[in-house]
Amino acid sequence: MILARAIGVTRRYGDVTALHDVHLDIPAGTVTGLLGPNGAGKSTLLNLLVGLRRATAGRIELFGGDPRDPARRRLLGMTPQETGLPGTLRVGEVVDFVSAHYPDPVPRAELLDRFGLADQHRKQTGGLSGGQKRRLAVALAFVGRPRLVVLDEPTTGLDVEARRALWDAIGSFHADGGTVLISSHYLEEIEALAQRVVVIGQGRVLAEDTVEAVRGLVGVRRVSLTTAELPDLPGVLGVERAEGRTHLLTADADQLVRDLVGTGAAFSGLEVRPTSLEEAFLTITARGDQPLADTVRGDQPLAA
Numbered sequence: 001m002i003l004a005r006a007i008g009v010t011r012r013y014g015d016v017t018a019l020h021d022v023h024l025d026i027p028a029g030t031v032t033g034l035l036g037p038n039g040a041g042k043s044t045l046l047n048l049l050v051g052l053r054r055a056t057a058g059r060i061e062l063f064g065g066d067p068r069d070p071a072r073r074r075l076l077g078m079t080p081q082e083t084g085l086p087g088t089l090r091v092g093e094v095v096d097f098v099s100a101h102y103p104d105p106v107p108r109a110e111l112l113d114r115f116g117l118a119d120q121h122r123k124q125t126g127g128l129s130g131g132q133k134r135r136l137a138v139a140l141a142f143v144g145r146p147r148l149v150v151l152d153e154p155t156t157g158l159d160v161e162a163r164r165a166l167w168d169a170i171g172s173f174h175a176d177g178g179t180v181l182i183s184s185h186y187l188e189e190i191e192a193l194a195q196r197v198v199v200i201g202q203g204r205v206l207a208e209d210t211v212e213a214v215r216g217l218v219g220v221r222r223v224s225l226t227t228a229e230l231p232d233l234p235g236v237l238g239v240e241r242a243e244g245r246t247h248l249l250t251a252d253a254d255q256l257v258r259d260l261v262g263t264g265a266a267f268s269g270l271e272v273r274p275t276s277l278e279e280a281f282l283t284i285t286a287r288g289d290q291p292l293a294d295t296v297r298g299d300q301p302l303a304a
């Protein structure tokens, strides 16, 4: 069953096209990760799916109908990228207030325990740390036992321990049959949580696949060296030259280095480093608007 669906959705803000002809299905029982660099259109897509914004063209379906219908919205839990909590209310009071909107809310103690906030229930939210506020904001998305939870970069600003605690809570919701759509900049976050990943760049869906397949696509390494003449090497996705250095992009740095040594070419200052996800996206999306799977091919240089 498909819980949420974008059908040929375009969204413009004035002259900016934030999303262009996006198709996306969120099947029940899955954790889908939405991955993309800054400004890719992730928040816009999430906000459209939950009915906070309207599409310029195309259609959104939430639980088979209009996402603005309150009866449908009640089956949804959402934590937007930025949340404000009333600073003078206590943590427990905020949970009670939100719980009152749902017929069968998760009991307060259970919810706070699940999100590592059990000790904080008497504290005013204004006195919570940034990480605690974020955890509370995410916990509130789960209070009404939603069928679908939408989380927009839920762990931004959290330390490693808090991030893991949140992953555990999201993971156990999924283990109980829950459906989650989560956006993130962090590949490891998507790897930890999602089975399926949708890569979005410049307002378009560039890839939609298992986490493993997409990791292969964006797992590009940068091999840098100083050399007078670069031999022909297999598996080179792109070549850049800057300040006397040659930078090769490849999905298999070990093999590339073996091949390089095998050619007998003279080189110095060999360095291998992972490209960041951001960098990989910039390189890949710089090629234009082809789907990622078509873009990352060994026979095409990625960078001019």
Ligand SMILES: Nc1ncnc2c1ncn2[C@@H]1O[C@H](COP(=O)(O)OP(=O)(O)OP(=O)(O)O)[C@@H](O)[C@H]1O
Binding pocket: 013, 016, 017, 018, 036, 037, 038, 039, 040, 041, 042, 043, 044, 045, 081
């Ligand atoms: N309210 C708005 N008014 C004008 N332009 C907007 C508005 N919201 C988003 N945009 C633009 O739409 C594009 C997509 O933005 P969006 O926030 O959806 O991206 P994102 O992938 O969520 O980015 P980030 O990872 O930085 O949160 C960007 O170019 C952004 O500047």
